[in-house]
Every structure is written in C-alpha cells, then in structure tokens.
Amino acid sequence: MFFGISMTVVGWFARELWAAVKELKVDIAKLREDLPKEYVARDDYREDIRDIKTMLAKIFEKLEQKADK
Numbered sequence: 001m002f003f004g005i006s007m008t009v010v011g012w013f014a015r016e017l018w019a020a021v022k023e024l025k026v027d028i029a030k031l032r033e034d035l036p037k038e039y040v041a042r043d044d045y046r047e048d049i050r051d052i053k054t055m056l057a058k059i060f061e062k063l064e065q066k067a068d069k
Helices: 002-038 042-068
Strands: none
Touching: none
8 A cells, every 4th residue: 555655656756757847848948949039149249349349449540540630
C-alpha cells in the first residue's frame, strides 16, 4: 500500500515537472523570437555609436574650419 501511494506521488511530481519544462521551452522560444525586435545587440550598438562619433567629429572639424576663416 505504501509503495502504491509513493509511486502515485512520484508520478504526479514527474508529470508536474514535465509540464513545467514544456512551458519553459515555449517561453524560451517566444523570448528568442521577441528579443531581437526589442533590444539591440551590444556590438551593433557600439558600432553605431562609433559611426555617430565619427560623423560628429567631421562636423565639428568643418565648423572649426569655418570659424577660423
């Protein structure tokens, strides 16, 4: 009798774990799909900021040349 009850509890626990794992897999798949839409990769961000700084440096250089004239 004790064996039957313990196996029932173990079976229920295993089923709950399996359901949780399946739900986590769905959540991770959704996160992988949504993440690129909402966030920018660090390397892309750094590259874009470097480009902006380069453009600003050129603008400031042209302004300084105009001011010197």
